[in-house]
Amino acid sequence: MVMADxxxxxxxxxxxxxxxxxxxxxxxxxxxxxxxxxxxxxxxFAMTIGGVLGYVMGRYPLVxxxxxxxxxxxxxxxxxxxxxxxxxxxGLNETAAILAVTLNKLPLVMTLIREGSRSASSELRDLxxxxxxxxxxxxxxxxxxxxxxxxxxxxxxxxxxxxxxxxVVEFLGRSTGIGRQIHTQFSIFNITGVLxxxxxxxxxxxxxxxxxxxxxxxxxTRWRQDA
Amino acid sequence: MLKVNVISKKFGEQQVLGSCKxxxxxxxxxxILGASGIGKSTLLRIISGLDTDYEGSVNCxxxxxxxxxxxxxxxxxxxxxxxxxxxPNASKDDAQKALDKVGLKDKGHHYPRQxxxxxxxxxxxxxxxxxxxxxxxxxxxxxxLDPQLKSSMLELTRDLxxxxxxxxxxxxxxxxxxxxxxxxxxxxxxxxxxxSSS
Numbered sequence: 001m002v003m004a005d006x007x008x009x010x011x012x013x014x015x016x017x018x019x020x021x022x023x024x025x026x027x028x029x030x031x032x033x034x035x036x037x038x039x040x041x042x043x044x045f046a047m048t049i050g051g052v053l054g055y056v057m058g059r060y061p062l063v064x065x066x067x068x069x070x071x072x073x074x075x076x077x078x079x080x081x082x083x084x085x086x087x088x089x090x091g092l093n094e095t096a097a098i099l100a101v102t103l104n105k106l107p108l109v110m111t112l113i114r115e116g117s118r119s120a121s122s123e124l125r126d127l128x129x130x131x132x133x134x135x136x137x138x139x140x141x142x143x144x145x146x147x148x149x150x151x152x153x154x155x156x157x158x159x160x161x162x163x164x165x166x167x168v169v170e171f172l173g174r175s176t177g178i179g180r181q182i183h184t185q186f187s188i189f190n191i192t193g194v195l196x197x198x199x200x201x202x203x204x205x206x207x208x209x210x211x212x213x214x215x216x217x218x219x220x221t222r223w224r225q226d227a
Numbered sequence: 228m229l230k231v232n233v234i235s236k237k238f239g240e241q242q243v244l245g246s247c248k249x250x251x252x253x254x255x256x257x258x259i260l261g262a263s264g265i266g267k268s269t270l271l272r273i274i275s276g277l278d279t280d281y282e283g284s285v286n287c288x289x290x291x292x293x294x295x296x297x298x299x300x301x302x303x304x305x306x307x308x309x310x311x312x313x314x315p316n317a318s319k320d321d322a323q324k325a326l327d328k329v330g331l332k333d334k335g336h337h338y339p340r341q342x343x344x345x346x347x348x349x350x351x352x353x354x355x356x357x358x359x360x361x362x363x364x365x366x367x368x369x370x371x372l373d374p375q376l377k378s379s380m381l382e383l384t385r386d387l388x389x390x391x392x393x394x395x396x397x398x399x400x401x402x403x404x405x406x407x408x409x410x411x412x413x414x415x416x417x418x419x420x421x422x423s424s425s
Contacts, residue, residue, distance in 0.1 A: 131313040145303040
């Protein structure tokens with residue numbers, strides 16, 4: 001019976017005990033930090049590059065016509081293919097790992113920001129031109145606030161994707177990180193260890209969601225809630 | 228002084244504006260009447276410098292204010308900011324005075340979404356008249372308002388115009404608006420559309 005076998009489905013208590021053990025040894029924090037650093041880099045690159053490219057694609061049809069086929073290719077390319085190719089071409093190092101995660105998130109950010117850029121009000125831009133607002137004023141008071149809800153959406157959707165992909169990247173080619181530890185526990189068939197690392201990671205994600213993402217979203221869209 | 232001499236304006240192959248000649252002296256007001264889609268707004272865009280793809284010339288004063296059909300407010304900024312962002316040389320006191328004039332005395336810290344449609348239009352009007360301006364362009368800002376609101380907005384606009392002394396070009400298809408705002412009415416007609424203020 002699968003349900004009765006603690007080797008296959010360990011009790012919640014044993015998983016919690018394992019998590020406490022990993023925490024006490026410092027292993028959990030070390031690997032969480034390594035994974036977080038990779039996420040932070042990949043997230044920053046994808047949001048910056050994807051944000052700029054998405055905005056330009058939304059504003060300039062010629063750029064969109066040129067980049068759109070590539071966007072479709074990358075949107076539909078399996079994550080695993082990109083990860084394997086990055087490791088093969090660049091090597092089993094941090095650069096390849098971060099690039100693989102970035103490339104997987106980039107198309108989603110570009111698509112969402114492009115839609116935001118397309119839906120921006122042309123009349124507000126006209127108004128800014130008539131009243132002779134500087135480029136900086138336009139960026140600060142019109143372009144960024146208009147795009148902000150789309151940026152937040154792409155950040156949240158992108159983060160949920162990054163959480164998943166970064167573990168696969170670590171699983172396949174890194175020596176540290178939560179993904180690598182899941183690989184190690186998997187190779188010795190230690191389901192308690194797999195669950196302990198996985199659940200710790202889930203708690204960490206939820207913490208980020210509640211402490212950073214949701215308050216940030218509420219702040220950025222406060223003018224909508226005040227109505 | 229404003230001098231407009233548009234010879235031709237095309238969208239693709241189609242010529243929408245033919246000869247359009249306008250001359251306005253300081254403080255003068257004109258209303259341009261004409262059917263929907265004839266090119267009235269296009270002419271305003273040319274005068275304001277928003278559209279530069281035309282044949283002809285426009286000698287326009289430097290300080291222009293433009294009021295569109297919709298209020299076009301920054302929904303993510305409060306009323307004070309909606310005024311001061313577009314008038315960086317104005318103070319908060321100036322903004323408050325402008326809000327007082329349009330009946331939005333206590334609304335400075337409100338966001339546009341917290342205002343009614345009529346109040347949003349008044350805020351747009353305050354933005355148009357906040358700083359000293361040489362030329363004011365009104366592109367059917369009173370269309371689609373209910374009769375009572377329209378009447379109060381027109382009277383308010385007339386009072387603000389009287390105080391500012393700016394030139395006015397007002398685009399509309401409602402002759403009753405011209406009667407309240409004052410000044411001359413010119414009809415735009417033909418295809419491509421043309422007009423002359425002389």
